[in-house]
Amino acid sequence: MKYPDFAYVRPASLGEALDCLQKYGDSAIPLAGGQSLLATLAMRLSSPEILVDITGLTELSEIAREGDTIRIGALVKHVQLLQSPIVRGATPLFTAALPHVAHVAIRNRGTFGGSLAFADPAAELPACLVALGGTLVLGSSAGRREIGAEDFFTGLLETDLRPGELILEARVPAQAPGSRWNFSELSRRHGDFPLAGLAAVMSPMSEARLVYLGCADRPKLATATAGMLRGASYPLKDVPGLAAALAEDLDPADTPGCSAETRLQLAGTLTYRVLNDLQEIPAR
Amino acid sequence: MTNEPKHSLTVECTVNGERVRREVPARRHLADFLREDLELTGTHLGCEHGVCGACSVLVDGAVVRSCLMLAVQAHGRRIETIEGLSDSGALKDLQTAFIERNAAQCGFCTAGMLLTAHQLTASGEAMTRPEIREYMSGNLCRCTGYHAIIDAVEAVLRSKSRTP
Ligand SMILES: Cc1cc2nc3c(=O)[nH]c(=O)nc-3n(C[C@H](O)[C@H](O)[C@H](O)COP(=O)(O)OP(=O)(O)OC[C@H]3O[C@@H](n4cnc5c(N)ncnc54)[C@H](O)[C@@H]3O)c2cc1C
Ligand code: FES
Ligand code: FES
Numbered sequence: 001m002k003y004p005d006f007a008y009v010r011p012a013s014l015g016e017a018l019d020c021l022q023k024y025g026d027s028a029i030p031l032a033g034g035q036s037l038l039a040t041l042a043m044r045l046s047s048p049e050i051l052v053d054i055t056g057l058t059e060l061s062e063i064a065r066e067g068d069t070i071r072i073g074a075l076v077k078h079v080q081l082l083q084s085p086i087v088r089g090a091t092p093l094f095t096a097a098l099p100h101v102a103h104v105a106i107r108n109r110g111t112f113g114g115s116l117a118f119a120d121p122a123a124e125l126p127a128c129l130v131a132l133g134g135t136l137v138l139g140s141s142a143g144r145r146e147i148g149a150e151d152f153f154t155g156l157l158e159t160d161l162r163p164g165e166l167i168l169e170a171r172v173p174a175q176a177p178g179s180r181w182n183f184s185e186l187s188r189r190h191g192d193f194p195l196a197g198l199a200a201v202m203s204p205m206s207e208a209r210l211v212y213l214g215c216a217d218r219p220k221l222a223t224a225t226a227g228m229l230r231g232a233s234y235p236l237k238d239v240p241g242l243a244a245a246l247a248e249d250l251d252p253a254d255t256p257g258c259s260a261e262t263r264l265q266l267a268g269t270l271t272y273r274v275l276n277d278l279q280e281i282p283a284r
Numbered sequence: 285m286t287n288e289p290k291h292s293l294t295v296e297c298t299v300n301g302e303r304v305r306r307e308v309p310a311r312r313h314l315a316d317f318l319r320e321d322l323e324l325t326g327t328h329l330g331c332e333h334g335v336c337g338a339c340s341v342l343v344d345g346a347v348v349r350s351c352l353m354l355a356v357q358a359h360g361r362r363i364e365t366i367e368g369l370s371d372s373g374a375l376k377d378l379q380t381a382f383i384e385r386n387a388a389q390c391g392f393c394t395a396g397m398l399l400t401a402h403q404l405t406a407s408g409e410a411m412t413r414p415e416i417r418e419y420m421s422g423n424l425c426r427c428t429g430y431h432a433i434i435d436a437v438e439a440v441l442r443s444k445s446r447t448p
Contacts, residue, residue, distance in 0.1 A: 001332060007289035008310035008356055016287065024289070031354075035334065038313070038352045042333040050289045051310070053357065079346070103422025104403060105337065108346040109353065190418040 003041040010053040014060065014139070014168075020052050021164045022141040030054050030166060032075060032114035035106050060113070060168060065090060068174045074113025074167040078102070078125075081112060090174035091132055092284070093201060096183040097124040103191045113167040116152070119159045122193040122214035126153060128183070130219045131199040131211040134172040140165040153218040175284050179203040182278035185213060186266050195258050196266035198274045208275075215250040215267050222249035225271070235276040242268060297358040299324070300368025308355045315339040317355035318365060326366035326395050330424070337423030340396035341365050347403040366395035375402055377443070381436035389427035396423050401437045410445045413438055 011017035021028055027049035031037055040046050054060070060075040063084050070090050072081065081087055082098040101107060101115075101124050115125040116136065129136075129149045136152050138145050141164065149170070152160050161167070175181060185197030197213030208229060210222040228245040229236070243264070252263035296305045299322060306321050315332075318324045318341065330338035332351045339350040342364040369375045375398050381387070388394040400423050404411070411419065416437055417430075425433065 002316075003311045003313065005291065005309075005311050007291050008293060008354065009287065009289040010356075011287065020287075028289075034352050034354070034357075035349075038354070039333045042351070051354075052289075053354075055357065099418075103337075104419065105340055105347045105349050105400065105422060106334065106352075108343075108348050190421045 001042050001044060003038065004044060004047040006041075006048055007050045008053060009050065010056055012056065014057050014166075015141075017052060017054050017057060018139060018141040018164070018166065021166065024050050024052075025163055028052050030117075032117075033077065033110040035102070035110040036114060036118045036120075054166065063087060065174075070172045070174060072112055072170045072172060074111065074116075074169055076112045078107035078110045078112070078115075079104075081125075082107065091128075091172050092175065093128050093132060093181040093183060093199060094125070096181065097128050097199060100124050100183070100185055100187075100191070100194070100197070106191075112170070116170070117159060117161060117167055119153055119157050119218065120193065121156060121216060121218050122195075122197070123219075124183070124185070124197065124199070124213065127197065127199045127211040127213045127219040129170060129172065130221065131201050131209045132172050132175070133209065134170045136170050137168045138165050139168045144168070146171075150220060153220070156217040158218075175201060176203045176205070178283050180278050180281055180283050182274045182281060184270055184274045184277075186270065196252075196263050196270060198267070198270040200274050200278060202275075202278060210271075212246075212250055212267050212270070215252045215263050217251065217253075220249075222246070224248040229275070234279045236272050242271060246271070293356045293359075295356050295359045297361050297363055299363045300365060300371070310354065310356060312355045313351050314341065314353045314355050314358055314363070315350035317358070318350060318363070321355075324365050324367050326370075328392055328395060330392065335424070336393075337396040337400060338393055340399040340423070342369070342399060342403075347399050366398065369399070369402065377440050378402060378405065378436065381440050382433070385432045385436045385439075387428060387432040387436045393423060393425040393427075397425065397433055401433075401440070404437065405440050405444055408444055411441060416441065 029048040031051040031053045060073040062073045064071045065086050088095045134149045135146050181201045183199050185194035187194040199211045201209045208226040211219050225245040246267050252260040254260045318327050328338040330336035334349050334352045341350045
């Protein structure tokens with residue numbers, strides 16, 4: 001369908017964008033890649049009065065390494081993240097997950113910050129950010145604040161973002177030396193949001209960080225499962241207690257075409273597949 | 285360009301090498317701008333919400349869905365459509381391969397298929413057949429059953445990676 005009517009403004013700087021969001025309050029909404037927002041307008045699922053186009057804010061479009069921290073600007077496009085040597089070197093979990101994010105034409109416009117703000121529980125990038133223990137930097141005309149990724153996602157398509165606030169960037173710790181990682185998902189068609197997925201990072205000195213996609217209302221660490229697998233011998237096979245641990249960590253929804261029970265089953269399959277294959281991937 | 289929210293704006297961009305300047309409603313998407321304002325009807329609209337790929341065009345050389353971009357966002361950009369890329373000969377190999385293999389039936393998806401395939405073959409990246417299928421899987425076709433399309437793309441990709 002055609003989009004509903006709205007007014008459009010393209011601020012020239014971050015300061016101007018934040019002032020604009022502050023000034024128009026609830027009636028304004030940021031427009032980044034538009035790959036979720038414009039689709040929801042086309043389906044008439046939302047009808048904001050004002051779109052504030054932030055795509056011109058080049059200060060939010062950079063990827064940089066500062067010591068052991070990778071800074072990823074909110075307006076970094078999926079394609080840019082996929083091709084970045086910095087990301088591939090320091091946080092290869094992202095590089096492994098990105099080919100699963102939609103298709104090339106969507107990746108050419110969709111942004112990192114847009115994906116985090118949209119907070120789809122089946123989306124790849126929010127899950128990876130939680131698995132990597134990243135932090136978000138948020139800004140408004142009142143100032144800046146930081147929030148851990150796990151606290152940022154508060155529910156189905158819900159985040160801690162307040163009115164007038166923008167995601168400016170994420171700070172992601174480089175994966176520890178000796179760490180291993182793997183990503184996999186099960187979807188009906190390549191590029192679709194998955195029915196279930198798993199982002200995993202394992203470091204020698206700490207517990208596995210496992211984040212399942214599409215199996216709860218938000219991305220979060222599966223701590224019961226990680227605890228249960230502590231000291232397990234690989235390859236994993238028929239682990240007693242895995243199903244119970246997954247049931248404790250996850251809370252999948254019944255959706256048309258995929259029951260909650262099926263999703264839990266898929267999460268189990270992915271646990272074996274991702275963690276066994278992970279042992280074969282050379283450590284960082 | 286402007287600092288007050290507006291319902292109608294001026295867009296100035298290059299379309300298939302020609303500079304154009306038009307006043308457009310903010311809510312108009314790029315596909316309608318191309319089809320209705322510029323009468324370039326080779327870009328098709330299928331789903332109009334990002335899932336079928338019929339509306340694919342190039343913006344600054346990158347393939348995008350023109351139903352998920354505002355016309356005003358084309359301001360200052362270089363847009364290329366099936367019309368321009370056909371006339372310039374950029375799609376000649378792909379078009380020949382599509383015709384040879386009967387990879388277009390009703391033709392509704394074809395412009396989008398060609399532009400997506402163009403992005404792939406222009407990158408020169410070597411790919412296996414399953415990888416080509418994945419790459420092209422964001423473009424839907426209701427007629428061909430896909431095999432002929434993948435055959436055509438694979439043939440062009442092979443011939444490109446053979447010529448250094
Ligand atoms: C056909 C199709 C398939 C897709 N498949 C997948 C998939 O498999 N996996 C996946 O993860 N995604 C998928 N997507 C979504 C895609 O990744 C989007 O790009 C992403 O979800 C949103 O990013 P965007 O930049 O396009 O944001 P927009 O659509 O512009 O914005 C989305 C929301 O975030 C807000 N927002 C954007 N940027 C900021 C910011 N910096 N600060 C605060 N709020 C902000 C907007 O106001 C809006 O509410 C798909 C999209 C389509 C159309
Ligand atoms: S019409 Fe744009 S993707 Fe279907
Ligand atoms: S040829 Fe008819 S939709 Fe593809």
